[in-house]
Amino acid sequence: MNNYNPEKGYVALLGWSLNAIDAVDRFDRRYIVVAPPWAEDYCKEHGIPYMPWNFDRLNERSHELAHQLKDEGVDVAIPLFEETVEWAGAVNSVLLGNPRLLGQSMLFRDKSLMKRRAQLGGIRVGVFEEAQDRSDVIRFLKRVNQTLLKLDGDPNDPIHFKAFDKSGTAGHRVIRTPEDVDNIPDEEFPALLESHLDGWEFAVEAWIKDRKIQFLNISEYVTLGYSVFVPATPELESHRARITEEIEKLIETFDIDFGFIHPEYFLTSDNKLYFGEVAYRPPGFNALELIERAYGFNGYQGLVVMFDPKTKQEEIDAFFPEPVKGARGHAGCFGVYPRRRVVSQLRVPEETANHPYFEFHELADPMEQKVAKRTAFGTHWGLAYFFGDDPHKLRDLLKAQEELDFYV
Known part of the structure; x- marks a missing residue:
């Protein structure tokens, strides 16, 4: 770890x-990693400050973790994954002396409670309901399509089924x-x-710091579960x-004083904005890495600046660039999933490998050899990364990847 600033x-x-x-190791704050016991050997080998903890289920032991961290001198806990959001809420309610933070974290974790809270706040959401079993899903599918005046034989308008407490797709x-x-x-119910x-x-x-947006990025989805790029096209911006x-x-x-949020929205054809959901942790698809490629600042260090109760506004002002104008280009990634049922090798398509916007892949x-059937979103085999000056060219390039075979 580099020298840290004792005033932070x-x-x-x-x-x-x-x-x-x-x-965070390259940043100017003291830190400790709280992770399951399997991480211990790696942390010892690489000199990473470490405290073992199993994040199986939030329970009465959350106070035990909070007090261990308090005794260690920790000021605040930062969740890195969906499964640790409630833990961070429980820990920070003790570290920061604010019991409300636990209840707030539960809203972020339960998609149904989240939607109801948004509705109460006057935020526009679609029609939603909880399902306890398959009969509830059938009933909702029928009712939505009856409302849309569908006739017998008409194809159904789709509905979306989402796990209460899983991340993203x-x-x-x-x-x-x-x-x-x-x-x-x-097991996917309720x-x-x-x-x-x-x-x-x-x-x-x-x-977010002091209830104010300190930096806002818009990530444009090309196809949900497949591709995204930042900053967005001028049309979305x-x-x-x-x-x-x-x-x-x-x-x-949601009464947010500090931290980082990752909400999703729909902009409909009649120009209305609908809220989808919000997460209180770094997004998937390596969005923070894409933002760093486009803007030059490290999003994880940005999280630390937002969560740290000792951060001063001067540091925030110096840390973040100007949105859109401060970007060096547009960065995107594509989640690769085999299009064939049987594959034997990875072969990056020539038109991808030779494109000037292609940078690297993690495949x-x-x-x-046999490819499992894709049952839901979010099960890609790895990411391919792109960077370029023209957001429209990048968008079209990401879309074109869907028709190419990376595994043959």
Whole structure:
């Protein structure tokens, strides 16, 4: 660890992420990693400050972790994954003397509670309901399509099935027919059901301190579960003022004093913004790494600046660049999934490898030849990364990857 500034806070990272650890190790704060026991040998070998903890289930032992960290002198805990958001809330309620933070973290973890809270705050959401079993899903599918005045024989409008407490696209299914309902495993209940919203889907990454947005990035989805790039096209960025207002509503509704949020929205054809969901942790698809490639600042270090109760505004002002204008280009990634049922080797398509926007990939040779059927979003085999000046060219390039075979 480099020399840290004793006047700045001591932070605990909850969860295991080498990118996050590397970023914080190069920063000016003292830190400790709280991770499962399997990480201990690696931490010892590389001199990483470490405290073992199993994040199986939030229980009465959360206070034990909070007091261990308090005794260690830690000022604040930062969740790195969905599964550690509630733990961070429980720990910070003790470290910061604010019991409200535990309840707030539970809102971020339960998609149904989250939607209800958003609705109470006057935020526009689609139609949603909880499902305890398959019969609830069938009922919701029928009712939504009756409301849309569908006739017998018309194809159903889809609905979305989402696990209450999984991150992003994990546990997310699109349901169109009763047969789709039969394929849902019992263990995925209870779940959240949502009506389908046609429109432009995008995400926001917002770094927040003192109830104010300190930096806001708009990530444009090309295809959900496949591809994303930052900053967004000028067409989507033209809505930045409205999007900023929506984030301010989230800050007010969810009572957010500090931290980092990653909400998702739909912009419909009639120009209305609908809230999808919000997470209180770094996004998937290596979005923070994409933001660093585009802007030059490290998003994980940005999290530390936001969470640290000792941070001063002068440091924040010096840390973040100007949105959009401060970007050096546009960075995107594509989640690769085999298009064939049987594969034997990785072979990056020539048109991808030779494109000037292609940078590198994190794909490995297949471990098995038979490809499992894709049952939900979020099960890609690895990411391919791109960077360039023209957001439209990048968007079209990412879309084109869907028709190419990376595994043959």
